[in-house]
Amino acid sequence: MSSLGRASAVIGAGTLVSRLTGLLRSIVLVGVIGSYKSGPADAFTYANQLPNSVFSLISVGILTAVIVPQIVKATADADGGNAFISKLFTLGTVVLVVVTGIATVCAPWLVHLVAGKASPDIVALATALAYWCLPQILLYGLYALLGEALNARRIFGPFTWAPVVNNVVSIIGFLILGAVFAPVSTDAAYWTPAMINTLGGTATLGIALQAVVLLVFWRRTGLALKPDFRWRGVGLGAVGRLAGWTFLMAFASLAAGFLQGFIVSEAAGAGASATVTANAWLIFMLPYSVIVLSIGTPYFTQISEHAAAGRDGEVREDIARSIRTLLFFIVAATAAVAAAAVPASRVFTKNAEGVTAESAAQSAAVVLLCYLVGLIPLTILFIVQRTFYAYDDTRTPFWFTIFQCVLIVLTTLAAWALYEGGAIPLTSLAAAVALGQSVASILQTLVATWLLHRKIGGLQIGSWMAAIGRFAVAAIPAGLAGWGVLALAGGAEGWMVASPILGAIGTAIIGLTVVIVYVAILALMRAPELKAAGGLVRRFLPGR
Numbered sequence: 001m002s003s004l005g006r007a008s009a010v011i012g013a014g015t016l017v018s019r020l021t022g023l024l025r026s027i028v029l030v031g032v033i034g035s036y037k038s039g040p041a042d043a044f045t046y047a048n049q050l051p052n053s054v055f056s057l058i059s060v061g062i063l064t065a066v067i068v069p070q071i072v073k074a075t076a077d078a079d080g081g082n083a084f085i086s087k088l089f090t091l092g093t094v095v096l097v098v099v100t101g102i103a104t105v106c107a108p109w110l111v112h113l114v115a116g117k118a119s120p121d122i123v124a125l126a127t128a129l130a131y132w133c134l135p136q137i138l139l140y141g142l143y144a145l146l147g148e149a150l151n152a153r154r155i156f157g158p159f160t161w162a163p164v165v166n167n168v169v170s171i172i173g174f175l176i177l178g179a180v181f182a183p184v185s186t187d188a189a190y191w192t193p194a195m196i197n198t199l200g201g202t203a204t205l206g207i208a209l210q211a212v213v214l215l216v217f218w219r220r221t222g223l224a225l226k227p228d229f230r231w232r233g234v235g236l237g238a239v240g241r242l243a244g245w246t247f248l249m250a251f252a253s254l255a256a257g258f259l260q261g262f263i264v265s266e267a268a269g270a271g272a273s274a275t276v277t278a279n280a281w282l283i284f285m286l287p288y289s290v291i292v293l294s295i296g297t298p299y300f301t302q303i304s305e306h307a308a309a310g311r312d313g314e315v316r317e318d319i320a321r322s323i324r325t326l327l328f329f330i331v332a333a334t335a336a337v338a339a340a341a342v343p344a345s346r347v348f349t350k351n352a353e354g355v356t357a358e359s360a361a362q363s364a365a366v367v368l369l370c371y372l373v374g375l376i377p378l379t380i381l382f383i384v385q386r387t388f389y390a391y392d393d394t395r396t397p398f399w400f401t402i403f404q405c406v407l408i409v410l411t412t413l414a415a416w417a418l419y420e421g422g423a424i425p426l427t428s429l430a431a432a433v434a435l436g437q438s439v440a441s442i443l444q445t446l447v448a449t450w451l452l453h454r455k456i457g458g459l460q461i462g463s464w465m466a467a468i469g470r471f472a473v474a475a476i477p478a479g480l481a482g483w484g485v486l487a488l489a490g491g492a493e494g495w496m497v498a499s500p501i502l503g504a505i506g507t508a509i510i511g512l513t514v515v516i517v518y519v520a521i522l523a524l525m526r527a528p529e530l531k532a533a534g535g536l537v538r539r540f541l542p543g544r
Contacts (some may be wrong), residue, residue, distance in 0.1 A: 014160030016290050021167035023347070026282055026324050027500060028171050030348050032178035033199075036276055036360035037352035039122045039188035039269035044259065045278050046115040046261065048203055050103070050257045051136035053257055086228040089145060095143040104134045105390045114261035118268035125196070132200025136207045143211040148216065155220055160293075162213040166206035173202025186352070188269070245394040249401045251362035253265040256405040256412075260437070263416050264430050271427035277434065279348040280368040287333030288375065292382050295326055300386045312456055315387065320460035322383050328529045330379045331471035332478070332518045338372055339482030340510040341365040343496040346503030358497050366431045374438030377445035380464070388455070397481035398453055404444035411436025467529060474521035482514040 033041045105112065107130040115126050147159030175196045177541040178184060185191065218225060267273040304316040337344065345368055346361035388397050415432035418424045424432055453459050489496045489506060496506025522530050 007034045014157055014164075015294050017288050018160060018163040018167065019289055021164050021171075023282065023286070025167045025170045026279060027176070027347055028178075029176045030275075030350060031500075032174050032184050034186045034275075034350060034543045035160060035279060036349050036364065037269060037271060037355060038186040038275065039119070040125060040184070040186060040191055041275040042118065042268040042273050043115075043122045043125035043130055043188055044199060044203075046111060046118075046126040046265070047133045047200070047277065049261070049274070050110055050114070050130055051133055051140055051207075054103070054137050054140070056097075060239070063488040065078050079501040083228070085149060086226050087230065088410070089225060090228050092145050093142065096138045100135055100138040100141075103137055103217060104131065107131050109487050113258045115265040115268065115274070116262055117266040118273075119188070122265075122268050125188040125191055128193075128196045129200045132197070132204055136204055139204070139207040139211050143207070143214060144154060146211070146214040150214065150217065150220075154439065155217065158214050158217040165213050165535070166210040168204055169206035169209055173205070177202070216234075245398040249394075252405040253404050256408040259409055260412050260433050263412050264433055266419075267426050267429050272367055272430040276348075276360075276367055278428045280345070280364060280434065281372055283337065283348075283368055284375065285339065286369040287330060288378065291329040291333060292326055292379050294372075295329070296322060296382050296386075299383065300390070303383075303387055304390040306505050307387075313458075315390070316456060316458045317462065319383055319387055320463055322378055324529055325533065326383070327376065327377050327464070327467055327471060328527075328533045330376060331468070331475045332515055334372060334375050335475040335479035335483060335518065336511040336514040338369060338516055339479050339486065340507040341368050341372075342492045343486070343503040343506035343510065344368065346497040347500045347507070358493055361497050361503070362492050363427055366428070367434050368433035370431045373435065374441035375472075376468075377442045378428055381441070381445045381448055384445070384452050387452055391455070393455070396455070397448070400444055400451060401446045403447055404440045407440035407443055408437060411439055470522065470525060470527050470529075473525070474518045474527075477521065478514045478518035481517045482510040485513050 029044075030041070033044065083363050108127050111123060111127045111130050115123055118126070143162065147162070150159055177195065180198070181192075181195050184195070206236055261274060264277060266271055268431060269451045299318055303315055303322075306312075306318060342361055342365045345364035346357065349357050349360040351357045353359055385397050388394070412433050415424070415429060415436055418432060419429050449459070449461070453461070486492075486494070486496060486506070493503055496509075497503055519530070
């Protein structure tokens with residue numbers, strides 16, 4: 001357990017710094033080009049999300065599902081996995097080059113798929129930026145290949161720290177954009193080629209350097225990575241069969257995401273649209289990344305090792321322990337973010353045409369709260385889905401992901417129908433789509449857990465539910481305490497939403513209040529998870 005704790009501390013620290021610099025990156029970008037009712041902001045979000053979407057699908061689906069378990073197994077080979085990994089990396093690079101080339105050529109059509117309801121000026125700007133951003137697919141893919149291989153060899157730090165380089169480069173580039181072209185117009189029609197090149201070039205340069213950083217640490221794996229086009233004879237056929245299901249799953253998820261973007265683009269430049277949704281998702285993902293990825297990633301490697309050795313009993317113990325530990329932290333984070341939704345959203349908003357920053361923050365907070373409904377189920381799904389991958393089962397996750405995609409499509413179309421029918425205003429369209437995403441995630445998690453129980457049994461679900469009950473008893477009054485702090489500060493119109501800096505300070509105060517009350521109540525209840533969680537936290541302290 002101590003090795004898991006050390007690995008979690010390394011990953012958590014790197015993820016925390018990465019996410020914080022990522023937040024600063026987004027804050028700087030909002031300060032330069034806006035967010036709410038900003039055409040250029042929405043255009044860049046659509047262009048930059050295209051490669052990000054592919055990377056997320058590759059990293060969470062194909063690489064995590066296939067690469068980590070296969071590399072763990074390959075380390076038992078006589079050569080330590082050298083031949084297998086070299087061939088796998090060569091094949092992966094070839095596929096990434098081909099996919100990136102096709103996507104770049106198809107940039108106008110891809111932009112239309114995700115932003116087709118936006119104005120012609122916004123679509124044209126998004127297309128120009130997409131030509132800069134789509135080559136990031138190759139760079140993201142190489143970064144993910146190298147990073148997952150490092151994780152599989154229990155070298156967890158570089159993968160989580162490398163994005164800091166990208167964030168720093170982006171911040172510098174955005175500041176240059178703001179200084180050279182000030183004031184930067186929030187009307188897409190007034191953007192020049194020089195402005196487009198500065199913004200798009202900055203985004204892609206940061207991703208390139210992020211991938212290069214991992215190469216510096218590769219020698220620590222002890223593997224001699226080299227091009228090898230002889231792809232027969234080392235089991236790549238099995239990898240292909242496993243990846244086939246995750247490729248289909250990736251395309252289904254991508255299609256559902258494109259539909260969401262297409263519907264939300266109706267509000268591009270006119271209200272809460274792509275950029276507000278992306279920033280709300282960024283806030284939502286901060287606790288998920290810091291908590292779930294830092295603690296869950298080492299557990300996934302351990303689950304893969306136990307599954308490969310056929311020790312099902314230990315796998316079941318790993319699942320129950322990891323979920324209870326993750327939920328201890330994630331329930332507190334849910335309460336904290338819910339209480340601080342308005343000041344947290346204020347960090348990513350500024351005055352727009354006819355709308356004050358405070359009003360824009362309140363609209364963005366609704367989107368964030370709709371996403372937040374799905375945080376706890378998504379945490380459970382992280383472990384459940386990866387347990388299937390540890391058993392080389394990518395077909396079952398395909399089916400329950402297809403189920404989720406169908407639900408996303410239905411809820412997105414329902415949101416569109418409500419808007420068309422006048423039941424909700426245009427400014428609420430993004431929030432309705434976000435809520436549909438959360439509902440789909442909840443139902444997907446229920447189905448996935450049931451299927452895993454059928455597969456290996458004994459998931460100790462009763463212990464999860466008991467833990468959730470204890471955490472909820474503590475989280476509800478803790479969240480109310482945080483909301484009380486906001487109310488004492490003047491509420492949604494008070495000093496905590498007067499500026500982005502005060503919004504960040506207010507968020508920190510509310511979050512700290514929630515955590516203190518949460519831990520105090522669990523201590524009074526003598527919750528058994530408190531001791532294990534305390535051990536993990538202490539590993540983040542200096543000298544530990």
